[in-house]
Amino acid sequence: MAENKNYEIKLKYCPNCGESLLKSKSLLNEYWISSDIAYFCWCSDCSWRGEIIEMERVTAPELASQ
Numbered sequence: 001m002a003e004n005k006n007y008e009i010k011l012k013y014c015p016n017c018g019e020s021l022l023k024s025k026s027l028l029n030e031y032w033i034s035s036d037i038a039y040f041c042w043c044s045d046c047s048w049r050g051e052i053i054e055m056e057r058v059t060a061p062e063l064a065s066q
């Protein structure tokens with residue numbers, strides 16, 4: 001059953017030039033990888049394209065002591 005809450009697009013601007021990705025010629029596609037949210041972006045202004053992944057949990061190696 002779908003959750004009944006307001007939907008918000010968190011990613012709105014190109015990470016390369018800062019132009020809005022919500023313009024009709026740009027592409028912003030959201031999909032899911034397990035519990036993570038992935039955004040595929042293509043900016044019509046600077047042609048940057050890539051994916052940005054919002055992670056629910058991050059596992060990182062222990063930092064080396066100095």
Ligand SMILES: [Zn+2]
Nearest residue numbers: 014017043046
């Ligand atoms: Zn751009």
